[in-house]
């Protein structure tokens with residue numbers, strides 16, 4: 001079981017989603033930025049490092065949400081999500097195709113990876129509490 005941390009980065013009441021490249025596993029699907037935990041690293045260290053590498057910004061992890069386990073044909077992962085806030089920097093994608101800030105309505109509309117769909121389902125009430133706006137709006 002591979003442990004993967006991901007960051008649900010908030011800006012106001014919107015969160016950041018990133019799209020995988022065409023050459024990766026699960027091409028063009030959406031995910032939260034993050035990656036595999038390295039030996040000797042705790043989850044918070046992992047997510048801060050991965051976000052520096054992938055987005056070139058500094059974040060602060062605020063809360064760990066419920067993890068999900070998922071079996072893909074090629075591997076099994078435990079996906080560990082952290083609610084995070086941006087501390088400084090401008091997002092620059094080093095690995096992903098696109099990024100988008102989404103409101104609560106957007107959560108249901110993206111073509112997420114399977115593990116993320118499950119992750120969003122089990123953490124929905126916690127996330128919606130942090131994304132209170134009722135109307136769709138530009139993030």
Ligand SMILES: Nc1nc2c([nH]c(=O)n2[C@@H]2O[C@H](COP(=O)(O)OP(=O)(O)OP(=O)(O)O)[C@@H](O)[C@H]2O)c(=O)[nH]1
Nearest residue numbers: 004006025026031032033034035036077079113115116
């Ligand atoms: N970063 C990230 N990875 C996720 C998410 N959901 C999900 O299923 N994954 C999977 O978790 C693994 C994360 O690996 P990684 O980010 O370190 O490296 P990678 O995409 O190059 O992995 P690869 O070994 O499949 O090519 C990938 O298999 C990816 O498909 C997510 O929200 N964020």
